Amino acid sequence: MNDQASSVEDVRKKAGLRSKIQHQLFIDGKFVDAKSGETLTSVNPHDNTAIAEVSMAGRADVDAAVAAAHAAFPAWSHASASDRGRILLRLADLIEANAEELARLESLDTGHPLRDSRALDVPRTALCFRYFGGMADKVEGTTIPVDAGFLNYTSREAIGVVGQVVPWNFPLMFTSWKLGPALAAGNCVVMKPAEITPLSSLRIAELMTEAGIPNGVVNVLPGLGSVAGQYIAEHPHIAKISFTGSTATGRRIVQASAGNLKKVQLELGGKGANIVFEDANLLAAVNGSAWAIFHNQGQACIAGSRLMLHERIADEFLERFIALAKSIRLGNPLDPATEMGPLTSMLHRDRVLGYVATASEQGGSVLSGGKSPADPSLADGFYIEPTIVRARSFKDRVAQEEVFGPFVTVLTFSSDEEALQIANGTEYGLGAGLWTRDLARAHLFARELKSGMVWLNSYKRVHPASPFGGVGQSGYGREMGFEVMREYTQVKSVWVNVDAKIAPWYAR
Numbered sequence: 001m002n003d004q005a006s007s008v009e010d011v012r013k014k015a016g017l018r019s020k021i022q023h024q025l026f027i028d029g030k031f032v033d034a035k036s037g038e039t040l041t042s043v044n045p046h047d048n049t050a051i052a053e054v055s056m057a058g059r060a061d062v063d064a065a066v067a068a069a070h071a072a073f074p075a076w077s078h079a080s081a082s083d084r085g086r087i088l089l090r091l092a093d094l095i096e097a098n099a100e101e102l103a104r105l106e107s108l109d110t111g112h113p114l115r116d117s118r119a120l121d122v123p124r125t126a127l128c129f130r131y132f133g134g135m136a137d138k139v140e141g142t143t144i145p146v147d148a149g150f151l152n153y154t155s156r157e158a159i160g161v162v163g164q165v166v167p168w169n170f171p172l173m174f175t176s177w178k179l180g181p182a183l184a185a186g187n188c189v190v191m192k193p194a195e196i197t198p199l200s201s202l203r204i205a206e207l208m209t210e211a212g213i214p215n216g217v218v219n220v221l222p223g224l225g226s227v228a229g230q231y232i233a234e235h236p237h238i239a240k241i242s243f244t245g246s247t248a249t250g251r252r253i254v255q256a257s258a259g260n261l262k263k264v265q266l267e268l269g270g271k272g273a274n275i276v277f278e279d280a281n282l283l284a285a286v287n288g289s290a291w292a293i294f295h296n297q298g299q300a301c302i303a304g305s306r307l308m309l310h311e312r313i314a315d316e317f318l319e320r321f322i323a324l325a326k327s328i329r330l331g332n333p334l335d336p337a338t339e340m341g342p343l344t345s346m347l348h349r350d351r352v353l354g355y356v357a358t359a360s361e362q363g364g365s366v367l368s369g370g371k372s373p374a375d376p377s378l379a380d381g382f383y384i385e386p387t388i389v390r391a392r393s394f395k396d397r398v399a400q401e402e403v404f405g406p407f408v409t410v411l412t413f414s415s416d417e418e419a420l421q422i423a424n425g426t427e428y429g430l431g432a433g434l435w436t437r438d439l440a441r442a443h444l445f446a447r448e449l450k451s452g453m454v455w456l457n458s459y460k461r462v463h464p465a466s467p468f469g470g471v472g473q474s475g476y477g478r479e480m481g482f483e484v485m486r487e488y489t490q491v492k493s494v495w496v497n498v499d500a501k502i503a504p505w506y507a508r
């Protein structure tokens, strides 16, 4: 880390933040130090300086949070659903009232350009809490026609204490994706943000208190995945875990959860196929494809990281696409003119650069980027130029593995059959998209793509009302919409003998 590290107060002022940067664990409605006293350093990815020393949760802190959540559960789960909803609606209003602060904090901690944090992360976070605030009293049971004389009805009940592990790529937005539905359904939560990006989740905890969330209902524990995260997955008194992150860690979570047969929901990696056909509107496709991969420096599970071009338009498309990539403005995330910031950690920047070498080793060619920018003002940050690599085969590692950076792998095809074979030729199945004017082809691909989400003539659209999740090695379960309410509730079936005529089974 750079030695120019200054005090958290200096950092706060320099970033234009009015409120204190919260850096302790949030347990039972209070901000507290970790029992061990240990901390981890949150780093500004723009210049590798320290932002804050953040308390680091250990197993004893997880135990304390689980106990607080259990104590809060009976009252929270039995509260009127509209009262729970009202707190989430108030939180959405508070997020909007503090929008600029939250946007700056998120940009400081993650490297998201401020224009993205302002236009996307913060509004989407408020939208998500508002959607699930409205959802709280819309979760209904059913009545089921069974044997004569019986009334059979179902109700959806909260599961209990749920564990949530949030990744570092969209920490603010994913905090709302996880907390919104869990709380609307009446669960209590023990959440671990990623060790490198804990600050916006802690600020949300603070705003939740202001919105009126009872103590213990939400607990936020920054800490290491291998310690606090692993223990949340193992914990015998946590009934469900919702995880977003890599497929490798997802497998570890499943193993750890087996001890008490936790319900598991996994949103894992992806290798999105973004297919441009010969009849596409090229201008729209070039712009949409750049957004698909370069937004958030490509650190998105649904990134369009395989750019598949029909061979007839490939040259013209690439000429325009490369020109656009080269024109993207890299810079300090807190500068509103910046269009691409740094990657979120040094380790991850190095991991992504490693894939440039991998591409060349397998006979691929770098068409643009592939290195850190020459600009000396960015030299201490974790920047990579928008990178376009042409692979030799769709079986090459850069066409199969999730790179998770501003790194797109170009592949070409000559027929619809070949396009489908390439698109479905990975272990992942999260998001995919296509650009075409042919309606029948568009819907045929929508049906045949092995993917949880498909975008036609657009890419990477998300909304709290629309189910989000994958198939294959991209995980199981769905976030968002009515679907996610099934994930955070369990069904009870109640039988009532109204006037059933039951002949005695043991007639005497």
Ligand code: TAP
Pocket (backbone or CB within 6 Å): 165, 166, 167, 168, 169, 192, 193, 194, 195, 196, 223, 224, 225, 226, 228, 229, 230, 231, 233, 244, 245, 246, 247, 249, 250, 252, 253, 267, 268, 269, 270, 300, 301, 402, 403, 404
């Ligand atoms: P992961 O290790 O999967 O990290 C994601 C989250 O899981 C973090 O909060 C992490 O905590 C936590 N975690 C790590 N080990 C854990 C364990 N044993 N039990 C419970 N939680 C655990 O990802 P990474 O190493 O940061 O990134 C590696 C690759 O994963 C990326 O290159 C990318 O391909 C993929 N990734 C995908 C996503 C999405 S949205 N699907 C998000 C992030 C990364 P700590 O960070 O505190 O260790």
